[in-house]
Every structure is written in structure tokens, then in C-alpha cells.
Amino acid sequence: MTREEILAMSTGKDMNLLIAEHVLGWIAWKEQRGEYTHVIFQRPGEREPYMRSQQWKTDQKRYEPIPFTEIDRMKHIVSGLKDWSSDISAAWEVEEKIKEIGGLMIGYYMTELMLIVRSNGFNMVHATPEQRCKAALLAILPGEE
Known part of the structure; x- marks a missing residue:
């Protein structure tokens, strides 16, 4: 998927399937x-x-x-999918997985989240579950042109 396709996705089952497969x-x-x-x-x-x-x-x-x-x-x-893209407590599980992966992945995730919320860092704590999931997908998936 391209960056634009991920950013254009809306919350819901399609995004949650991508999270289950690629992030978790x-x-x-x-x-x-x-x-x-x-x-x-x-x-x-x-x-x-x-x-x-x-x-x-x-x-x-x-x-x-x-x-x-x-x-x-x-x-x-x-059945069995959580609503990571809409539920903040479920989105925190996605962040925990990024933290568990560790290394450069944390930096990639934080950079993507900063770009999505258009912030120098402070507004990241107010990021929506959708924004957090998109940042995780952008950090994990290889970029396609």
C-alpha cells in the first residue's frame, strides 16, 4: 500500500485487518x-x-x-478483531506492540505520528486511535511508490 492509500483509509474493519496482520x-x-x-x-x-x-x-x-x-x-x-482504529484502549495495544518491537521502529512510529498530527510532539498525546493506527502501519509497511 502507498502512503496516500493508508492516510486515506477510514476507520473500520479494513484498517483493523491490516493492524492484525502487519503490526500484531x-x-x-x-x-x-x-x-x-x-x-x-x-x-x-x-x-x-x-x-x-x-x-x-x-x-x-x-x-x-x-x-x-x-x-x-x-x-x-x-470474529475476534478489536476495533483498534476507533477505540483508544485498543489503540494503546498497537502502541505497546510497537514498543515491544523496539529499536528503530519506535522512532519510525513517533515520526509518522508527529507528521500525521502535524505537531512538534506535544499534540501526540491527543492523537486519535485512527491516527495511531495509521502511524503504526506507515512505520511497519514498506513504502511503495
């Missing part, structure tokens, strides 16, 4: 439940979703990883 490193799994297809998420360090059952070998057939680009909210029931 979640893995999406497609789970077939009867005639419905659900998308659930595995956080880093968690076991595969089918391993949560005592009959995991049987349940394994219902699950398969799905690329985030193939998630279609018209076809799939998506």
Missing part, C-alpha cells in the same frame, strides 16, 4: 462450521485453533490458513 502478526484461519465459513485469528505464541479441542485430529480438517487478502466480509463471518 496475527494469523487468519478459515473455519468451516456447517454451511458457514468463519475467520478466526491466532495470536503469536498461541496454539493453532484446532489444537484447542480434544478431538484435534478430526477438527483439523475444518481449519485452514487464509491469507488476509482473501478475507471477504460478504462471504466470511469475521
Whole structure:
């Protein structure tokens, strides 16, 4: 995605999916439940979703990883995402992840946030969840021309 595309995004599920994939490193799994297809998420360090059952070998057939680009909210029931782009307490989790990554990523994030809020630093404490998520995506994703 280009910088302009990220900055033009509105809050909501599309931005939250990008945060889950690129910032938080979640893995999406497609789970077939009867005639419905659900998308659930595995956080880093968690076991595969089918391993949560005592009959995991049987349940394994219902699950398969799905690329985030193939998630279609018209076809799939998506559950387990937080509203990072609208909820400030959820957005702080995104900032904690940036802090956990550490190193230059913190500097990249802070620079992007300063540019988005158009501030020399003071107004960054008043940044919205949307601004914080956009700064995280811009810091993490490689820029495309």
C-alpha cells in the first residue's frame, strides 16, 4: 500500500485487518462450521485453533490458513478483531506492540505520528486511535511508490 492509500483509509474493519496482520502478526484461519465459513485469528505464541479441542485430529480438517487478502466480509463471518482504529484502549495495544518491537521502529512510529498530527510532539498525546493506527502501519509497511 502507498502512503496516500493508508492516510486515506477510514476507520473500520479494513484498517483493523491490516493492524492484525502487519503490526500484531496475527494469523487468519478459515473455519468451516456447517454451511458457514468463519475467520478466526491466532495470536503469536498461541496454539493453532484446532489444537484447542480434544478431538484435534478430526477438527483439523475444518481449519485452514487464509491469507488476509482473501478475507471477504460478504462471504466470511469475521470474529475476534478489536476495533483498534476507533477505540483508544485498543489503540494503546498497537502502541505497546510497537514498543515491544523496539529499536528503530519506535522512532519510525513517533515520526509518522508527529507528521500525521502535524505537531512538534506535544499534540501526540491527543492523537486519535485512527491516527495511531495509521502511524503504526506507515512505520511497519514498506513504502511503495
